[in-house]
Amino acid sequence: MGSKLCSKAISDTLAAAIELRARKEFVGEERIDAASPVDAILGVHKRLGRFSASATLLRHFRALPSSERRANPLAGGIDLSNVSLNARNAFLEANGLGAVAGQLRDRAHTMVVGLSTTSLPEGAVRIDPTYNIRSEHNLGYIFTVTFRP
Numbered sequence: 001m002g003s004k005l006c007s008k009a010i011s012d013t014l015a016a017a018i019e020l021r022a023r024k025e026f027v028g029e030e031r032i033d034a035a036s037p038v039d040a041i042l043g044v045h046k047r048l049g050r051f052s053a054s055a056t057l058l059r060h061f062r063a064l065p066s067s068e069r070r071a072n073p074l075a076g077g078i079d080l081s082n083v084s085l086n087a088r089n090a091f092l093e094a095n096g097l098g099a100v101a102g103q104l105r106d107r108a109h110t111m112v113v114g115l116s117t118t119s120l121p122e123g124a125v126r127i128d129p130t131y132n133i134r135s136e137h138n139l140g141y142i143f144t145v146t147f148r149p
Contacts, residue, residue, distance in 0.1 A: 013047040032073060033133070038062050050148045058140040066135040075129040080110040082123035091121045 007017035019041040043056040080088045088110065089101040095115055104110055111127075120126065 015045045017041075017043045017045075033064055033070075035064055036062060052144075052146045052148070054142070054144045056142045060138040060140075063135040063138050064133045066133060068133045069130045070133065072127060072129055072131045074111065074113065074127045076116075077111050077113040077127040078115060078117075078120060079125045079127060080112060080121070080123075081108075082125070083110075083121045084123070087121040087123070091124070 003019055003021035005017065005019045007015065009015045019039075021039045021041070022036070024036045038061040040059045040061065041056060043054065045052065045054045080091065083091065085106045088104070089098075092098055092101040092112070095112075095117060097112065
């Protein structure tokens with residue numbers, strides 16, 4: 001979509017502005033945690049002699065529902081991102097994926113799906129079947145005071 005800004009000088013020393021910003025994703029495939037956020041920003045600016053003061057408030061609407069648990073599309077996958085290079089390559093080799101081992105950079109984020117092995121190298125993590133949405137701090141503010149010498 002886009003944004004709409006409206007600003008107005010109320011007097012010689014006072015001004016206000018409001019902005020609405022929205023975005024809509026139009027995609028033909030299902031998205032994980034797709035959201036169409038709307039942000040509203042309200043600002044006031046006041047000059048007081050050699051001082052200026054500004055106050056801005058941001059409100060984020062249509063955030064994902066916090067604490068909601070959802071099915072994880074990577075459930076059962078094995079995250080090898082925190083496994084040492086040698087241990088990662090040995091694990092891949094032992095599970096029939098040795099040809100891939102030489103093509104991965106050290107410290108690369110690496111995920112393996114489709115393996116049912118129960119012995120994981122140190123640092124590996126099996127991805128949970130669900131994940132928890134954490135959506136916090138949907139209200140923000142900024143206050144500034146400046147001085148012109």
